Amino acid sequence: MLIDVIDDFEIFQDIKKDWDCVYQADSQAQFFLSWIWFSGWLEMLTQPWLILAAKPEIPGASYVAFFPLKLVLIQKDEGEFDTELWMAGSSMADYTGFICLPGYEEEVIPAFSAYIQQHLVWSNFNLQNILETDTRMLLLLRSFSGENLRFINRHIEQEEDNIDNHIAPYVSLTDDWEQYLQNQVSANTRQKIRRLLRQVENSDEFYITHVNAENVESHIEILLKFWKLKWSEKKGDQCEVIIAFVRAILLHCFENNCLYLPVLWEGNRPLGAIANLVDVTQKSMLFYITGRDETVKNLPPGLILHAHAIRYAIQNGFKIYDFLRGNEQYKYYFGAKERRIQYFIAQYQDCQENKLDVRTLAAAFELTVEKHRANEFSVAEQGYRQILATQSNHPEALYGLGVLMRQKGEYHTAENLLKSLLEVQPNSIKALFGLGNLYQTQGELSKAITAYNQVLTLQPDAIAAYNNLGYSLQQQGQWEDAIACYEKALKLKPDCIEAEINLANALYAQGKLSKDKHAHYAAMNYDLATKCQELGDIKTAIVYYQQSIAMNPNLAEAQSNLNNLALVLQAQTLHETASTCDQKALSLT
Incomplete structure (x- = not known):
């Protein structure tokens, strides 16, 4: 079995046909592994993502399985980075996993396992939000091997409201609405649902609207406004981030004909809304997010909208109404049964060397530079060295570490690093400028002047190079040339404070100020x-x-x-x- 790595969105788009074929044939597939979901979600991800794509070793063979993953960079207090492997849908998908054509599991699972262990760099592999019915994920874990590898079965419960997010209630739908009411809900709930739906449907005051091209944005904003009122305090700084993600996801799902979003109204006043994701292939409707006016006491918007959605699902041939994660009591009014969500962590007790996955280097470098600018030298040095352990010719890390070594007074190391950068990028202005600064600090003014002149040959408008060149010339007593450099810097940037001060100081030294x-x-x-x-x-x-x-x-x-x-x-x-x-x-x- 061949494993390809897809980490480019354009290539991902090219495999849509194979993905849809596998998804339609896979009885364990669910919406959060669908093409529609990932075609929206991957573009929103800020972390590097990759999809393991498996196909038989036959010329022209199509892909038979897909495993979406992402890489999360973790920085420890002392500066060392760890790469964690996560399921790609984690944080916004209630379920994760992989999809596979029936009959290929015995070949695909060992191939995925081997690739993850042999070719990806990670310390923890977080297999989060796995449905207990997904037996293949357990087989995947069992195929992992290694004396320094251990497995943790993690369980998290929200203590303040006693909601267990590792339970996923769902309703198995019948072929008939009345049959559903008769057989799957209590007599009291059945009576209440009938009464409330009649009250809305026979009223001139209450009514329900459904999402369409004209109202999609306003319907989504109604829902998100209600959600924010309820959750903003608890979610804190993450509230707006979540709202932005949800808004984009719902719009994407609407554009792909898989959003069911009814709003309950009283006149011109919205009372509540729910957003359900529609999976036509798997005949399921997934309740994703809701919001309601908490001040309404005489009518339960949530109960009405869920009943309305379940009736719609039955009438359109759906087999599952999935309440997703969380065992809130109201979900059981509709005859919900339970599935459990599992969360495993595969963990190396001794980290794999000191390297990073190359896909995380950009994020690692950005964090390292932040530490450097904050003068956290030991932390920054650890970051630069770890990046270079992964990619020895990383230009920015060579330069950053070279500057840092100069700041620490380790001039010989700094010089070697900057020269190494010049071997990678022969015309690197940053490397030449860094060497100029280094030589200037060491008092090797002739070398500094040569380096700054090389910078100016490559970039004639380099203001800092003119200023520094002027200072080196001044130290050698070449006053007129120094003054000319300061004046050139000020011509390029009239508000260059350092050049102005240096020019004034040079004139003062000559008695001309x-x-x-x-x-x-x-x-x-x-x-x-x-x-x-x-x-x-x-x-x-x-x-x-x-x-x-x-x-x-x-x-x-x-x-x-x-x-x-x-x-x-x-x-x-x-x-x-x-x-x-x-x-x-x-x-x-």
């Missing part, structure tokens, strides 16, 4: 020194504090800060700190 500007530029030097101090760049802060005092000896605060920093620098024997240029250079990533 008018005295009436001394106090002004003393204050600017002081402000820049303070910013460098806040960034932890002590050496540069000292230089600008010294300049501010030279221009205005009455700046007592500058003298005080200078004295304090001199003591700090004196005690700092093991490491040197970063320059402001590094912070700017890092932002280029």
